[in-house]
Amino acid sequence: MQYRNKPIFIIKKNMQKSVLTGVYFDSLITNEILTDCCFKILGLTDFDKQFVDNNYSDEFLDATYNHGRLAILQYHDIVYYISFSDERCEGRNSGIQSVPTAFNRYYLNQYKEKRLYFYFFPCSGNNATSYYQFMYRLMKTAGFEFINIPYTIGCINSFNSIDDIIRARKENGDKNSGNNATYLIKTDSHKYEIFGKTYGANKYDTSLICYAVSKLAGKEDCITLYEYNEKDLKELPEASLNVLQKMGNISIINIDDEIEKQELEENDSLRSPRFNARLLDRLGEKHCVLCDCGMSELVQAAHIWPVADIKKTSFSLENKLDFATDGENGLWMCQNHHKMFDSNLLFLSENGEISYCSDLSETDENYAKSITTKMMLDTKLITPKFREYIHKRYNA
Numbered sequence: 001m002q003y004r005n006k007p008i009f010i011i012k013k014n015m016q017k018s019v020l021t022g023v024y025f026d027s028l029i030t031n032e033i034l035t036d037c038c039f040k041i042l043g044l045t046d047f048d049k050q051f052v053d054n055n056y057s058d059e060f061l062d063a064t065y066n067h068g069r070l071a072i073l074q075y076h077d078i079v080y081y082i083s084f085s086d087e088r089c090e091g092r093n094s095g096i097q098s099v100p101t102a103f104n105r106y107y108l109n110q111y112k113e114k115r116l117y118f119y120f121f122p123c124s125g126n127n128a129t130s131y132y133q134f135m136y137r138l139m140k141t142a143g144f145e146f147i148n149i150p151y152t153i154g155c156i157n158s159f160n161s162i163d164d165i166i167r168a169r170k171e172n173g174d175k176n177s178g179n180n181a182t183y184l185i186k187t188d189s190h191k192y193e194i195f196g197k198t199y200g201a202n203k204y205d206t207s208l209i210c211y212a213v214s215k216l217a218g219k220e221d222c223i224t225l226y227e228y229n230e231k232d233l234k235e236l237p238e239a240s241l242n243v244l245q246k247m248g249n250i251s252i253i254n255i256d257d258e259i260e261k262q263e264l265e266e267n268d269s270l271r272s273p274r275f276n277a278r279l280l281d282r283l284g285e286k287h288c289v290l291c292d293c294g295m296s297e298l299v300q301a302a303h304i305w306p307v308a309d310i311k312k313t314s315f316s317l318e319n320k321l322d323f324a325t326d327g328e329n330g331l332w333m334c335q336n337h338h339k340m341f342d343s344n345l346l347f348l349s350e351n352g353e354i355s356y357c358s359d360l361s362e363t364d365e366n367y368a369k370s371i372t373t374k375m376m377l378d379t380k381l382i383t384p385k386f387r388e389y390i391h392k393r394y395n396a
């Protein structure tokens with residue numbers, strides 16, 4: 001890199017939607033904002049700037065690729081990557097959609113002297129929701145430094161551990177099933193699974209959680225990313241995958257129908273990532289539907305219509321797989337309740353009532369009642385499909 005005695009900003013003029021909106025980045029990123037960035041990073045106010053078009057390319061910025069809200073600041077032999085927030089924050093995560101792109105560009109560049117920053121534009125929307133607060137902490141953990149934090153957001157702290165991320169995710173108030181784009185689950189000591197959607201704005205959640213988890217992972221931690229898709233995009237953007245491969249401590253598995261078909265043919269049970277992903281979509285974080293157990297290591301995906309019974313039908317393999325991975329054909333249950341359910345020591349009726357096997361001794365029935373805090377399923381779980389699967393379980 002050329003040694004520069006004077007700071008220079010190199011900024012791509014166009015953003016992804018500039019043609020549609022008529023708003024270009026050079027009209028948003030004013031001299032006042034650049035001066036603020038330069039002073040807070042370098043303690044200087046004198047700089048040069050260069051807005052470049054799609055024909056520009058150097059070792060730090062290839063403008064032919066959409067880099068969104070990214071500025072490159074070069075001074076002496078150090079390069080500073082600066083990602084900028086959205087000034088509207090109208091969508092759930094629109095304020096940080098360019099962040100993974102900036103991180104990828106920063107991380108994949110092999111130059112040693114580099115820094116990563118984030119700058120908050122004045123915002124007309126709400127950039128201080130619990131969801132945004134959670135994402136800012138992920139950014140801090142991944143390596144972002146914040147140039148200017150609005151008073152409405154307050155202090156941004158890194159996460160201390162992967163378990164710390166899981167706790168914060170559960171507590172940040174963004175709990176609507178189907179709304180969380182990415183789930184981070186602890187399955188055993190030092191074993192974690194990430195269920196990440198790969199399409200739309202959801203891929204930004206997936207990327208950031210993976211980057212933060214990778215940064216916190218110890219040598220003993222085993223982490224698997226399941227790329228979960230229900231649409232055309234079956235994997236994360238190429239740059240994000242390249243970053244994760246370079247990080248080297250997250251295994252990436254694309255949830256593939258062919259793999260699950262093979263397992264369905266070979267086994268009477270199905271340990272299906274797609275089934276788990278669909279249960280997460282439908283029910284949210286792992287929590288037993290029959291008691292207060294929310295420890296993900298102890299909570300399992302329980303089939304209502306068992307896989308072994310599905311396999312005995314005359315349906316095609318594709319249809320059998322659809323039944324076996326349908327989120328409405330399952331419930332979260334702790335290990336105790338899952339075993340009792342599979343062993344027909346407790347029963348579920350089509351309206352969600354709980355009952356026990358008549359052969360249980362009084363002692364065993366008292367124990368079952370003592371660990372079962374809910375004798376009726378939540379009414380939102382009692383769907384027509386649920387009733388159908390209960391009927392198939394006991395009458396097929």
